[in-house]
Amino acid sequence: MSAQAQKVAQQASGLLGRLAGLSKPIVYNAKVVGELAKQVYTKEGMAFPTGQQFNEARKAVESINRNSFQNVTLRDVLKGTVYAAEVYTFFLIGEVVGRRNLVGYNVKSAESHH
Numbered sequence: 001m002s003a004q005a006q007k008v009a010q011q012a013s014g015l016l017g018r019l020a021g022l023s024k025p026i027v028y029n030a031k032v033v034g035e036l037a038k039q040v041y042t043k044e045g046m047a048f049p050t051g052q053q054f055n056e057a058r059k060a061v062e063s064i065n066r067n068s069f070q071n072v073t074l075r076d077v078l079k080g081t082v083y084a085a086e087v088y089t090f091f092l093i094g095e096v097v098g099r100r101n102l103v104g105y106n107v108k109s110a111e112s113h114h
Contacts, residue, residue: 099105
């Protein structure tokens with residue numbers, strides 16, 4: 001093997017070693033999430049849907065007519081717009097309350113920390 005090929009092999013081996021080191025916390029966290037999900041699944045008494053439930057859901061989705069949006073009136077659109085504006089306004093009020101300021105956040109400059 002040439003010197004250049006050995007160098008490339010060493011670099012690849014080092015990279016694989018670092019990747020293996022990084023995968024340990026990922027695998028651990030995945031196992032923790034899996035165990036937590038299993039506990040929630042059993043505690044809540046959850047179960048996979050049966051074939052009949054799948055068929056019912058498929059039929060419900062298929063029954064939605066693509067032309068059903070033709071029945072929407074201007075009044076419905078305006079009502080939805082007002083509801084969306086209300087939700088957005090409550091969001092903005094929550095932002096102001098969270099900041100405790102009407103405009104922007106009170107962030108201390110880096111100079112004041114020294």
